[in-house]
Amino acid sequence: MSDENIRVLVGKIGLDGHDRGGLIIAQALKNAGMEVIYTGLKNTSEGVVEIAIQEDVDIIGISILSGAHLVLMPILIDELKKNNADDIPVIVGGVIPPGDIPKLKAMNVREVFPAGSLVEETVACIRRLVKEGRKKTIAS
Amino acid sequence: MYDGDMLDEIRKRQEEWERKIQDEQGNVKERKEAFTTLGEIPVKRLYTPLDLVDRDIDYLRDISFPGEYPFTRGIHPTMYRGRLWTIRQFMGFGDPRKSNERLKYLMNSGAPGLNVAFDLPTINGVGSDHPLARGEVGRDGVPVNSLEDMEQLFDGIPLGKVSTSLVIAYPPIPCMYIAVAEKQGFRPDQLRGTFQNDSICRDVGANVRVVPRRAELKLCVDVVEYANKHMPLWYPISIVGYQIREKGCTAAQEVAFNLSDGIEFVRAFIERGMDVDSFGPRLSFMWNAHNDFFEEIAKYRAARRIWARIMKEKFKARNPMSMQIRFHTQTSGVSLTAQQPLNNVVRVAVQGLAAVLGGTQSLHTNSMDEAMALPTEDSVKMAVRTQQILAHESGVTNTVDPMAGSYYVESLTKDLEDEAMAYMDKIAEIGGAIEAVETGYIQKEVTKAAYAYQNKVEKKQEIIVGVNDYMDDRDPNINLLEIDEEFERYMCAKIEELKDRRNRSDVEVSLDKLREAAFRDENLMEPTMEAVNSYATLREVWDVYKERYGSFNEKAHITGL
Numbered sequence: 001m002s003d004e005n006i007r008v009l010v011g012k013i014g015l016d017g018h019d020r021g022g023l024i025i026a027q028a029l030k031n032a033g034m035e036v037i038y039t040g041l042k043n044t045s046e047g048v049v050e051i052a053i054q055e056d057v058d059i060i061g062i063s064i065l066s067g068a069h070l071v072l073m074p075i076l077i078d079e080l081k082k083n084n085a086d087d088i089p090v091i092v093g094g095v096i097p098p099g100d101i102p103k104l105k106a107m108n109v110r111e112v113f114p115a116g117s118l119v120e121e122t123v124a125c126i127r128r129l130v131k132e133g134r135k136k137t138i139a140s
Numbered sequence: 141m142y143d144g145d146m147l148d149e150i151r152k153r154q155e156e157w158e159r160k161i162q163d164e165q166g167n168v169k170e171r172k173e174a175f176t177t178l179g180e181i182p183v184k185r186l187y188t189p190l191d192l193v194d195r196d197i198d199y200l201r202d203i204s205f206p207g208e209y210p211f212t213r214g215i216h217p218t219m220y221r222g223r224l225w226t227i228r229q230f231m232g233f234g235d236p237r238k239s240n241e242r243l244k245y246l247m248n249s250g251a252p253g254l255n256v257a258f259d260l261p262t263i264n265g266v267g268s269d270h271p272l273a274r275g276e277v278g279r280d281g282v283p284v285n286s287l288e289d290m291e292q293l294f295d296g297i298p299l300g301k302v303s304t305s306l307v308i309a310y311p312p313i314p315c316m317y318i319a320v321a322e323k324q325g326f327r328p329d330q331l332r333g334t335f336q337n338d339s340i341c342r343d344v345g346a347n348v349r350v351v352p353r354r355a356e357l358k359l360c361v362d363v364v365e366y367a368n369k370h371m372p373l374w375y376p377i378s379i380v381g382y383q384i385r386e387k388g389c390t391a392a393q394e395v396a397f398n399l400s401d402g403i404e405f406v407r408a409f410i411e412r413g414m415d416v417d418s419f420g421p422r423l424s425f426m427w428n429a430h431n432d433f434f435e436e437i438a439k440y441r442a443a444r445r446i447w448a449r450i451m452k453e454k455f456k457a458r459n460p461m462s463m464q465i466r467f468h469t470q471t472s473g474v475s476l477t478a479q480q481p482l483n484n485v486v487r488v489a490v491q492g493l494a495a496v497l498g499g500t501q502s503l504h505t506n507s508m509d510e511a512m513a514l515p516t517e518d519s520v521k522m523a524v525r526t527q528q529i530l531a532h533e534s535g536v537t538n539t540v541d542p543m544a545g546s547y548y549v550e551s552l553t554k555d556l557e558d559e560a561m562a563y564m565d566k567i568a569e570i571g572g573a574i575e576a577v578e579t580g581y582i583q584k585e586v587t588k589a590a591y592a593y594q595n596k597v598e599k600k601q602e603i604i605v606g607v608n609d610y611m612d613d614r615d616p617n618i619n620l621l622e623i624d625e626e627f628e629r630y631m632c633a634k635i636e637e638l639k640d641r642r643n644r645s646d647v648e649v650s651l652d653k654l655r656e657a658a659f660r661d662e663n664l665m666e667p668t669m670e671a672v673n674s675y676a677t678l679r680e681v682w683d684v685y686k687e688r689y690g691s692f693n694e695k696a697h698i699t700g701l
Contacts, residue, residue: 015260015276017347020387020474023587023701024594030701041347042694044271061511064258067513071275071625078341095552097620098478113512115478116607 009057011039011048013064013072021093022063022073028119044120045076061122064094070103075118077107087127087137093117117125142189178432178593178602180260181555187547195554197629202445203550206540208460210448211540212441212553214499215464221536226467227527228253228305232282233514235630236292239282243297245517251524253502254304254333256293257281263308263342265350265682277628281307285635286677290316291323300326304333305378305502309342310350310359310667311366312681314376319673328367329591333377334424334468337363339527340401344577344586345383349697350682353574355689358629359664360405361412361467366665368419375424377405378468384582385428388590391439394428396563397582398574399447403564404573406455420462427500429491430472437543438552440467440498446557446564466655469495470504476511480606480614484508488524496530497543503527511617513620541570583672583700635677646674651684658688667691 010026012019019041026036037046037055052060060080064072069092080086092104093113101112111125142150168185175183184191197203204210207217216222229251232239243254259281261273267285268277277283284290290313299321306317310516311335314335318328339356342348350356360377367376381398389397402423409419427443429436444465471491476484485508492505505523509516515523531537543549563585576582596602603609650671656696657667664685671681 014274015264015266017260017345019699020495020590022589023699026701027587027591028594038699039698040694040699042272044274066276066621067279068275075274095512099620115476116604118608119594122596 006059006126007035007037007055007057008126009039009048009052009055009060010016010038010073011043011051011060011062012041013043013045013048013062014066015042016064016066016068017041018065018094019063020067021047023065025061025093025119025122028123032123034126045072048113049076049079049083049085052080052088053083057088058133059126060088060090061126062090062092062094063097064092069094069096069099073104073109074107079108087133089133091122091125091129093122142193147190147193152189154186154188154190162348165284173658177391177435177552178430179392179556179559181392181435181552181559183548187551189549190618191423191551195551197550197554200478201586202554203544209452209463210445211464212445213446213544215466217540219499220496220531220541221540221661224302224531225496225500225527226253227251227521228255228303228504229524230255230257230307230504231515231520232257232259233280233621234278234282234627235282235505236282236289237295240293240297242517243293246520246524247297249521249524250528252302252439254297254302255387255504256304256306256308258306258308258313259283262313262678263348263684263687265312265678267635267677267679268628269635270679272626275625275628277631279623284313284316284579284629284678286638286675287319287672288634288638288675289564290320294320296316298326299324300330302332302448304331305336306333309335309337309339309348309355309363310685311363311665312672312678315361315665315669315672319669324673328370328374331371332373335363335367336380336426337377337381338405340404340573340577341380341383341398343395344582345380347697349692349694350691351685352692353578355685357404357574358661359685361408362408362663362665363633364405364419365412365414365663367422368414372422375422375466377422378426380426382426382428382470384586385430386472387586388474388593389586390589391430391432391435392559392700393563393585393589395439395443395556395560396567397444397586398425398427399443399450399560400564400567400573400576403446403450403454403568406451407572410510411453416451416457417462420451420457420459421464422467422488422584423462425465425467427467427469427495427498428472429495429498429503430502431475431487431491433490434496434549434552436494437498438549438556439581440469440495440500441543441549441553442557442560444499445553446560448527459688466501468502468504469498469500471495471506476506476508477604477607478511479611481508481511483523483606483675484511485526488523489530492526492530493534493536496536499541509620511623512554516621576602578698580698580700583698585700587700637673638677642675647671647676647680650674651676651680654681654684655687658684
């Protein structure tokens with residue numbers, strides 16, 4: 001399976017204006033040959049889910065540096081469920097205190113990349129999660 | 141500075157020195173192939189008087205004396221011997237009353253400069269009860285939805301007796317501050333402080349865009365025009381390079397992009413009819429204090445020299461105070477690590493020292509836990525003590541501009557100046573800072589630099605202690621500041637309750653007057669002042685602005701991706 005088939009949504013939710021991390025990830029994914037849909041800023045959680053569904057993405061990556069992750073991620077996960085799109089894996093990166101990581105994973109966020117995470121870890125994780133997801137689809 | 145014979149002698153001896161340390165192949169064994177600053181400026185093994193001569197550095201013309209053009213050595217003759225920099229810690233979170241307590245805590249800890257951060261819903265003009273405000277209320281700053289919140293924020297703090305920096309742009313929040321001061325019995329002309337009020341830095345550096353760019357510029361000029369007439373002790377703008385540096389640009393780019401930003405504003409103020417020597421002395425600036433110690437020191441010195449020349453030669457300022465960069469510095473947030481947070485205390489001390497050796501007028505030092513959350517009382521106290529130790533124990537304040545004359549620092553100052561000027565020429569060619577942002581030039585440069593840096597980190601060409609080297613498995617077990625989610629509901633309810641209590645017709649009349657003034661393209665400070673005094677909410681005021689100017693179209697913004 002080549003990276004060229006992978007469609008990744010890199011999303012920003014809420015009023016958070018910090019996009020350095022999200023843009024770097026987006027660039028790295030593009031350089032790896034993946035299709036990247038960058039949502040830009042100032043989206044609601046519902047808005048991001050809409051884009052994800054419209055663009056038929058394989059995985060949703062959210063970048064949050066405002067500290068609002070525990071409020072905004074449940075809304076996004078819920079919105080995916082409501083739209084029968086909760087098979088799309090979701091990962092989050094940003095300013096996330098270590099204590100919040102288990103809380104995010106408990107709400108079905110597959111992986112969390114706090115400050116200091118390396119880009120290559122994120123890229124590798126995306127490949128892995130998309131591959132797993134596709135295996136499941138074939139099996140079912 | 142040196143005569144020809146002596147220079148020849150130095151050159152000869154240096155060549156001998158080089159030969160002695162080379163091996164048979166003519167190589168010298170060092171840790172790296174090439175050494176550069178963080179901003180990729182090549183750094184030599186050794187700097188000597190020859191490097192100053194090569195760069196044509198003339199003491200009287202280029203370095204001069206502190207307090208004298210071109211101010212390379214600082215803007216005051218006695219600098220810290222006369223008066224230490226102001227400790228001005230950025231703060232703001234949660235309930236305005238909690239922020240009020242933190243302001244008083246800082247003042248009692250020996251940090252007298254007030255410096256207020258507003259939360260994202262406030263900065264973006266939407267208020268706590270807007271759908272986009274979900275999860276954000278009070279998280280990155282203090283929410284201010286109306287004059288009532290501003291009153292609580294400064295309760296018991298006599299505004300005529302303090303110096304306050306409000307990190308916000310455009311009329312609404314400044315009007316609320318002035319209104320609170322007036323209720324306390326202080327006139328605008330008695331107030332000391334700063335409004336950040338830099339729409340360009342907020343746009344390209346912080347991605348805050350509420351109305352279209354030229355409208356945002358107009359609103360900034362409104363604030364400055366008002367202060368020009370009524371607030372002689374106030375700095376109505378802080379031309380900020382901090383944000384864009386956090387986005388990933390280099391030190392030279394920080395200087396270039398920020399001073400180009402400054403040029404755009406100076407032009408706009410002149411266009412509005414203000415005289416350069418009337419607003420010139422009231423311009424202030426803000427810089428980042430990042431990791432590369434000497435590059436940062438050189439940056440502050442180069443920036444002063446460049447700006448002095450621009451104000452004198454391009455804008456024909458006559459008052460020396462119009463040519464000075466008086467600045468606040470904040471140590472770099474992005475350089476802090478979540479891993480091994482105690483390491484951040486050291487990083488901040490080094491960065492703070494660079495700012496002091498660079499001649500800053502005020503300083504914010506980050507707290508060690510800020511890679512993860514807003515600081516606790518304990519960690520912010522550590523940050524304040526860091527500055528006090530620098531001020532009172534390090535001895536660096538005993539003389540003015542101690543780094544002057546260092547062959548390395550003067551060479552690096554010139555190298556940075558040259559690189560910054562090249563970028564500034566490019567931006568001028570494009571048509572100025574706003575045009576450079578509209579066309580995406582600045583965003584592309586910044587994203588390129590940020591990506592290149594991340595690559596170096598991942599390849600371990602840049603070491604970040606605790607992150608890609610010297611790592612440990614320990615989870616940082618430190619107490620973090622938490623923002624209570626109940627609080628968001630409380631702030632929304634507060635808005636509703638205010639709307640019930642206030643005189644609705646007063647609000648409507650004031651908003652109508654504001655609307656008329658907006659459509660007549662008048663200065664919106666006084667009509668906004670009337671609106672906030674009638675307890676119009678922040679969103680109500682911004683909605684009127686948006687009626688006139690429209691909302692910024694976020695999808696049209698060029699990201700640099």
